[in-house]
Amino acid sequence: MQSQKLNDLQLELLNLYSFEPKEEDLLAIKNLLAQYFSNKHQKNIQLAIDEKGITEADLDNWIDE
Template sequence: MVKALLAMQGSKLSSLQLELLKVYSFQPSDEDLIAVRKLLATYFSDKMTKKIGQAIDEKGIKEEDLERWLNE
């Protein structure tokens, strides 16, 4: 079933989606699914935090600027 779906949707799904379909085809336990969700959330959160930090450094944004923006 997964192979047929992959063949049909291969050009429409991202590489990440295809990999996740492979994981789900093994029928992981609920505990494993929760762990995978946490791993993905942590990965993308860390990636976003790093990019925000880089943008702050590149633009010379200060802590006071961030506080002011939060309170606008």
């Protein structure tokens, strides 16, 4: 089996966790990461909606399909 190189994010997280944070700190970090990626995803969705001219009516129709 071929070993895989760690990416920059993985290396940064390993460095972060090397100081053995408290459980509450781990939870806060997980929440920060989740919020960051959620915000990024929402921005990308909004950009796609704006670029394609999708309306609220379009979204409502898709939900009803």
